[in-house]
Amino acid sequence: MSLKNNLHKLKEKYKGKKMAPAFNALHTFLYSPNETTHSGSHIRAVDDLKRTMNTVIMALVPVLFFGIFNAGYQHYAAVDAANGVIREASLFGNFITWENFIMGAWTVLPLVIISYGVGLAVEFIFAVIKGHEVEEGYLVTGMLVPLIVPIDTPLWMLAVAVVFGVVIGKEVFGGTGMNILNPALTIRAFLFFAYPTWMSGDKVWVHQAVERAGGPDAISGETVLGFLAQGKGAEISYSVSDMFFGFIPGSVGETSTLLILLGGLFLIFSKIASWRIMVSAVAGSLIMGIMFNATVAAGWITETSSFYGLMSFEYWKHLIVGGLAFGIVYMATDPVTGSQTNRGKWIYGFFIGFISVLIRVFNPAYPEGVFLAILLMNVFAPTIDHYVVKGNINRRLKRAKNATVLPTDSEGKAKELKAETI
Amino acid sequence: MSKDIRIKKGLNIKLIGEAEKTTSKAALSNVYAINLQDFHGITPKMLVKPGAEVKAGEPLFYNKNMEDMLFVSPVSGELIEVVRGARRKILSLKILADKSQESIEHPVISLGNASAEEIKTLLLKSGCWPFVKQRPYDVIANPQQTPKAIFISAYVTSPLSADLNYSLRGKDKEIQAALTALSKLTPGKVHVSIAKSGESFFSGMDGIEKHSVSGPHPAGLVGTQINKIDPINKGEVVWTLAPHDLVIIGELLLTGKFNAERVIALVGSSVKAPKYYTTKIGAEVATFLYASGVNSENFRVINGDVLTGVKTKPEGHLGYYNNTVTAIPEGDDYELFGWNKPVFDKISSTRSLTFSWLQPQKKYDLNTNTNGEHRNFVLTGFYEEVFPMDIYPLQLLKACMIKDIDEMEQLGLYEVAPEDFSLTEFICVSKQPHQQIIREGLDLLYKEIG
Numbered sequence: 001m002s003l004k005n006n007l008h009k010l011k012e013k014y015k016g017k018k019m020a021p022a023f024n025a026l027h028t029f030l031y032s033p034n035e036t037t038h039s040g041s042h043i044r045a046v047d048d049l050k051r052t053m054n055t056v057i058m059a060l061v062p063v064l065f066f067g068i069f070n071a072g073y074q075h076y077a078a079v080d081a082a083n084g085v086i087r088e089a090s091l092f093g094n095f096i097t098w099e100n101f102i103m104g105a106w107t108v109l110p111l112v113i114i115s116y117g118v119g120l121a122v123e124f125i126f127a128v129i130k131g132h133e134v135e136e137g138y139l140v141t142g143m144l145v146p147l148i149v150p151i152d153t154p155l156w157m158l159a160v161a162v163v164f165g166v167v168i169g170k171e172v173f174g175g176t177g178m179n180i181l182n183p184a185l186t187i188r189a190f191l192f193f194a195y196p197t198w199m200s201g202d203k204v205w206v207h208q209a210v211e212r213a214g215g216p217d218a219i220s221g222e223t224v225l226g227f228l229a230q231g232k233g234a235e236i237s238y239s240v241s242d243m244f245f246g247f248i249p250g251s252v253g254e255t256s257t258l259l260i261l262l263g264g265l266f267l268i269f270s271k272i273a274s275w276r277i278m279v280s281a282v283a284g285s286l287i288m289g290i291m292f293n294a295t296v297a298a299g300w301i302t303e304t305s306s307f308y309g310l311m312s313f314e315y316w317k318h319l320i321v322g323g324l325a326f327g328i329v330y331m332a333t334d335p336v337t338g339s340q341t342n343r344g345k346w347i348y349g350f351f352i353g354f355i356s357v358l359i360r361v362f363n364p365a366y367p368e369g370v371f372l373a374i375l376l377m378n379v380f381a382p383t384i385d386h387y388v389v390k391g392n393i394n395r396r397l398k399r400a401k402n403a404t405v406l407p408t409d410s411e412g413k414a415k416e417l418k419a420e421t422i
Numbered sequence: 423m424s425k426d427i428r429i430k431k432g433l434n435i436k437l438i439g440e441a442e443k444t445t446s447k448a449a450l451s452n453v454y455a456i457n458l459q460d461f462h463g464i465t466p467k468m469l470v471k472p473g474a475e476v477k478a479g480e481p482l483f484y485n486k487n488m489e490d491m492l493f494v495s496p497v498s499g500e501l502i503e504v505v506r507g508a509r510r511k512i513l514s515l516k517i518l519a520d521k522s523q524e525s526i527e528h529p530v531i532s533l534g535n536a537s538a539e540e541i542k543t544l545l546l547k548s549g550c551w552p553f554v555k556q557r558p559y560d561v562i563a564n565p566q567q568t569p570k571a572i573f574i575s576a577y578v579t580s581p582l583s584a585d586l587n588y589s590l591r592g593k594d595k596e597i598q599a600a601l602t603a604l605s606k607l608t609p610g611k612v613h614v615s616i617a618k619s620g621e622s623f624f625s626g627m628d629g630i631e632k633h634s635v636s637g638p639h640p641a642g643l644v645g646t647q648i649n650k651i652d653p654i655n656k657g658e659v660v661w662t663l664a665p666h667d668l669v670i671i672g673e674l675l676l677t678g679k680f681n682a683e684r685v686i687a688l689v690g691s692s693v694k695a696p697k698y699y700t701t702k703i704g705a706e707v708a709t710f711l712y713a714s715g716v717n718s719e720n721f722r723v724i725n726g727d728v729l730t731g732v733k734t735k736p737e738g739h740l741g742y743y744n745n746t747v748t749a750i751p752e753g754d755d756y757e758l759f760g761w762n763k764p765v766f767d768k769i770s771s772t773r774s775l776t777f778s779w780l781q782p783q784k785k786y787d788l789n790t791n792t793n794g795e796h797r798n799f800v801l802t803g804f805y806e807e808v809f810p811m812d813i814y815p816l817q818l819l820k821a822c823m824i825k826d827i828d829e830m831e832q833l834g835l836y837e838v839a840p841e842d843f844s845l846t847e848f849i850c851v852s853k854q855p856h857q858q859i860i861r862e863g864l865d866l867l868y869k870e871i872g
Binding site for chain 2: 004008028030031032033034035036038039040041042043044045046047048049051052054055133135136137174175176178269270271272274276335336338340341342345385389392393399400
């Protein structure tokens with residue numbers, strides 16, 4: 001008897017029982033279901049939510065692999081730097097090496113395992129308790145979470161945050177498709193506010209920097225934004241190409257702008273993520289950056305100001321450091337928590353870019369703003385949509401008022417249109 | 423004067439099983455059936471009892487809420503069964519056909535002099551009125567209202583549908599008569615949409631406003647055309663008719679007889695030799711299905727096209743409004759890793775390891791598998807790509823789901839019928855039943871505001 005038949009028999013056996021959702025989830029992971037249409041369209045397109053989520057995960061895999069190598073590379077580079085040896089990054093020279101991979105995998109994979117393990121466990125428990133199918137939303141969230149946290153985030157902390165994020169960020173609203181805030185960012189925000197020392201500063205971005213702090217073999221792990229926020233822009237040793245290719249410290253997945261760009265293009269090409277949000281968010285960040293650059297150029301801010309470092313940072317460079325690019329491509333485009341109308345997406349994306357750079361500059365204690373900007377705009381997305389849809393409603397109302405042929409009653413007399421009642 | 427309507431948004435679904443342009447006469451059906459589900463929102467009151475002999479065109483029942491609205495028998499014979507469901511609801515009526523057919527005859531009216539009232543009365547009395555549908559609500563038209571315009575779509579874009587230029591051949595006189603009569607029922611125009619490219623059967627017709635339409639499906643749906651030509655505002659009513667129903671109306675006007683004969687297209691990949699058949703409303707599907715042969719045992723027969731039709735069986739009967747019968751394979755099987763492997767043999771609106779975008783002209787053999795499970799709405803901006811109306815489809819669907827009548831009105835529910843959401847339903851990643859949601863929304867609005 002084939003696996004397919006065995007699974008089918010089990011599915012029938014557990015139908016209507018408490019454990020059915022958990023069992024169905026495993027079954028539909030292996031086999032797409034045998035469900036057929038009943039009414040309406042008798043045929044359906046091939047895409048389902050699993051395929052959609054799978055496409056986003058595929059767009060994230062290169063970033064994950066780069067993050068693994070970079071974790072190893074940054075560690076060894078920092079150790080070298082502590083010993084007075086300054087490395088120059090070279091992709092096939094000292095970056096893609098077994099040494100870096102093993103070190104990176106040893107630190108990154110536990111984050112992935114905890115993220116998926118804990119998150120999916122919570123999803124399964126909720127599905128069984130509430131009697132609905134296990135939904136696919138966490139497939140992407142589970143991948144995003146390890147990519148947006150510092151490399152040495154304690155695993156227990158991550159587990160607690162994942163439970164919080166899935167329960168409070170999603171399940172209490174009714175699960176995938178019903179949540180207001182991006183679940184991955186809710187997890188990130190929880191970590192940020194609950195354990196701030198592990199989420200910011202100059203010791204969390206490179207593996208073992210915290211452990212070795214204060215010791216004779218202490219290593220440093222300051223990010224580009226960290227340098228700028230502290231007014232130590234002159235000490236940045238990374239070139240523009242380092243920043244673009246990603247040979248810099250930062251959260252696991254955020255450093256390689258190149259791969260994020262390619263991931264974004266893949267998502268746009270596959271039509272899974274909104275290009276409108278991405279384009280307008282880039283435009284928003286550039287405009288805010290230009291405004292800050294102009295402020296410095298006009299002489300309104302002097303070098304003594306604590307904002308000078310980030311304000312004078314060239315506007316386009318904001319896109320290649322920190323998590324801005326990652327946030328724009330993978331987080332802002334979340335269709336559930338973002339704006340749902342096409343016109344709304346332009347506005348929503350623009351403000352994400354705009355506010356991200358704004359927060360970066362004015363929040364020197366934690367020079368990263370994209371996740372706060374996205375969460376803020378998540379809250380405003382329904383309002384944006386409301387006004388966009390209102391425009392359509394008003395258009396319909398106006399059309400009704402201007403209607404030339406009026407409906408008639410049974411005697412053939414034209415009736416007054418009660419347009420104001422619409 | 424011809425006006426151009428160009429639709430950009432949409433999706434042409436090309437399927438295997440198009441009907442070859444040859445017509446056969448279908449075998450005579452022993453039993454003809456009227457399926458009451460075809461007449462949405464009608465409460466039937468029977469006029470004849472089982473065992474009674476009826477002639478073709480003789481009333482079988484009327485609409486309880488509008489007693490003038492009669493529904494007639496397509497053939498002469500004996501009413502052998504009134505099939506009832508839960509709470510004695512009438513599901514269908516079965517008539518055992520006589521060998522020799524007799525019809526009721528109505529006096530022929532002079533179309534040139536006939537008033538709107540006369541025409542209306544004749545259509546109601548003869549059983550042709552149910553062919554006239556109305557929007558809002560997508561139900562049989564209320565004869566007491568006057569529509570601001572009448573719309574007929576002669577541009578067919580739905581997958582595998584009958585080619586009107588072929589199936590209506592030789593029916594010019596009947597159709598012209600029907601159009602002339604209909605033009606008297608509205609102070610507005612009778613809008614007929616024809617394909618921009620190629621010859622149309624309706625090109626030479628008089629007394630109508632012609633519109634040349636181009637673009638992918640749903641450009642051929644009458645709802646799309648109404649939205650582009652003269653959208654419905656609150657308080658307004660328009661009527662719609664299908665071109666093939668004009669033939670029956672026209673024949674009634676010219677001869678005084680209700681002739682339920684119709685040329686239908688038998689299509690779909692499960693049919694060995696898809697082609698056209700001449701048959702009658704209510705005929706058994708088996709009388710023409712097996713004449714063309716079927717490819718396997720496991721298939722689904724659909725009264726209508728694959729996007730909007732109604733599921734039936736080989737022993738089922740041709741629907742009241744259908745000129746297409748489709749047979750496609752059932753997809754009740756599992757597929758290993760069907761959700762993540764590259765797909766070449768199914769249609770997709772995305773490019774997520776799916777490759778139908780590479781071959782837009784390729785014809786596909788789609789089955790009835792949903793290709794996924796029902797989920798909450800997740801993706802946004804998708805429906806808008808195939809929904810050409812100035813309406814927010816996702817927001818309207820959500821308003822219907824939460825039964826927010828104000829929102830439903832404001833977002834344009836008056837303008838749509840379930841069929842307008844067939845394409846959004848087809849591409850829906852969350853596998854939501856869009857047409858059912860819209861139908862329930864329309865029913866609620868009809869009940870509350872009517």
